[in-house]
Amino acid sequence: MATFDILVIGGTLPDGTIADIGITSGRIAAIGDLAGSEAGETIDASGDLVAPPFVDPHFHMDATLSYGTPRINASGTLLEGINLWGELREEASVDEMVARALEYCDWAVSLGLLAIRSHVDTTPDHLNTVTAMLEVQEKVKPYLDLQLVAFPQDGFLRSPTGRENLIRALDMGVEVVGGIPHFERTMADGAASLKELCEIAADRGLLVDIHCDETDDPLSRHIEALAYETQRLGLQGRVTGSHLTSMHSMDNYYVSKLLPLIAEAEISAIPNPLINITLQGRHDSYPKRRGLTRVKEMQAMGIRVGWGQDCVRDPWYSLGTGDMLDVAFMGLHVAQMTSPQEMARCFTMVTEENAKILHLDGYGLAVGNMASLVVLDAGDPIEALRLRPDRLCVISKGKVVSKQARNDARLALPGRPSSVRRRHKVPS
Numbered sequence: 001m002a003t004f005d006i007l008v009i010g011g012t013l014p015d016g017t018i019a020d021i022g023i024t025s026g027r028i029a030a031i032g033d034l035a036g037s038e039a040g041e042t043i044d045a046s047g048d049l050v051a052p053p054f055v056d057p058h059f060h061m062d063a064t065l066s067y068g069t070p071r072i073n074a075s076g077t078l079l080e081g082i083n084l085w086g087e088l089r090e091e092a093s094v095d096e097m098v099a100r101a102l103e104y105c106d107w108a109v110s111l112g113l114l115a116i117r118s119h120v121d122t123t124p125d126h127l128n129t130v131t132a133m134l135e136v137q138e139k140v141k142p143y144l145d146l147q148l149v150a151f152p153q154d155g156f157l158r159s160p161t162g163r164e165n166l167i168r169a170l171d172m173g174v175e176v177v178g179g180i181p182h183f184e185r186t187m188a189d190g191a192a193s194l195k196e197l198c199e200i201a202a203d204r205g206l207l208v209d210i211h212c213d214e215t216d217d218p219l220s221r222h223i224e225a226l227a228y229e230t231q232r233l234g235l236q237g238r239v240t241g242s243h244l245t246s247m248h249s250m251d252n253y254y255v256s257k258l259l260p261l262i263a264e265a266e267i268s269a270i271p272n273p274l275i276n277i278t279l280q281g282r283h284d285s286y287p288k289r290r291g292l293t294r295v296k297e298m299q300a301m302g303i304r305v306g307w308g309q310d311c312v313r314d315p316w317y318s319l320g321t322g323d324m325l326d327v328a329f330m331g332l333h334v335a336q337m338t339s340p341q342e343m344a345r346c347f348t349m350v351t352e353e354n355a356k357i358l359h360l361d362g363y364g365l366a367v368g369n370m371a372s373l374v375v376l377d378a379g380d381p382i383e384a385l386r387l388r389p390d391r392l393c394v395i396s397k398g399k400v401v402s403k404q405a406r407n408d409a410r411l412a413l414p415g416r417p418s419s420v421r422r423r424h425k426v427p428s
């Protein structure tokens with residue numbers, strides 16, 4: 001008879017399989033019918049969805065939970081947000097940033113979000129942002145994988161110390177190279193920044209994640225240069241283009257040339273639907289563009305696309321909770337991914353596909369992998385998207401890190417059931 005540290009019984013996996021999961025020494029030791037096994041702790045997941053943890057491939061942890069300081073973004077635009085953040089990053093202490101980030105990580109864990117790629121602003125010469133986020137990375141390591149990107153918010157070339165500070169951040173231990181070519185002074189400078197940033201990544205053996213073409217200008221075509229540099233330097237599969245919103249407005253003929261270049265370079269794409277739908281199209285009257293990149297079209301070309309969160313309660317976005325199901329729910333609507341296959345794909349985009357973008361080791365529900373999973377109060381991935389339900393149990397690296405009691409509504413209606421859960425099955 002097998003004995004496990006933790007046994008999760010009766011759960012429905014994302015592919016519809018019903019299986020028990022046995023966990024030993026932080027790893028998944030067995031998946032299948034484990035009836036009769038013993039365990040230190042048993043979690044009953046009968047009727048509930050058991051999924052690998054959520055992964056956020058695009059976030060700004062140094063700015064999170066700072067909403068309202070030094071004041072609120074009155075216009076709601078990207079540029080006012082950047083100006084506000086420019087003031088905040090000068091004033092905020094390392095301790096304040098660490099405290100805000102740790103609070104956010106508590107929210108994330110409670111929602112089953114156990115891996116986050118965060119851009120860290122490398123613009124200020126004091127680099128307090130980097131010091132703070134490296135401290136957070138170390139503190140949350142036992143339960144949350146925090147991957148850091150050196151992000152020159154004010155420009156790699158445009159900011160006087162942009163290049164020097166990005167390299168200092170990499171020397172301090174930041175592990176991914178970022179950039180913002182559409183914010184450089186000219187298109188030529190944007191392309192030059194990408195050339196140099198990709199060379200830095202190739203020299204150091206690092207991944208690349210660029211804030212790329214986050215604008216409604218259809219002529220912002222830095223993704224083309226990013227694809228070129230990626231294949232020139234042999235960085236295929238190691239480079240990500242975040243946002244890519246200009247693609248929404250590009251000429252269709254040009255896009256028909258562009259998408260094969262992105263596919264050839266094996267560049268992943270990260271649209272951030274909560275933020276793109278609120279920040280883009282602000283200069284439009286009507287019709288008003290949505291500003292979301294071409295998700296389904298890229299997927300049809302075999303390009304990996306993951307949904308990112310970008311912001312929670314910061315100078316750019318006043319809302320947000322850390323729930324990747326909110327992100328996927330918005331993405332599903334804006335990209336019109338409404339077929340059953342497309343909806344299910346939206347769930348894998350915030351789990352498995354994002355894990356691949358981050359190059360996470362040992363991720364996923366398979367024997368031998370890291371024992372990290374989430375039990376959701378839903379019957380399947382599409383229902384999870386519809387309900388964005390409570391996370392009944394979250395296990396990270398073999399330890400139960402969060403639990404929440406099932407919380408059905410109690411009804412007081414004559415002749416009706418006494419409680420309701422809002423689950424709904426398609427009649428077979």
Ligand SMILES: [Zn+2]
Pocket residue numbers: 058059060119211310
């Ligand atoms: Zn961002």
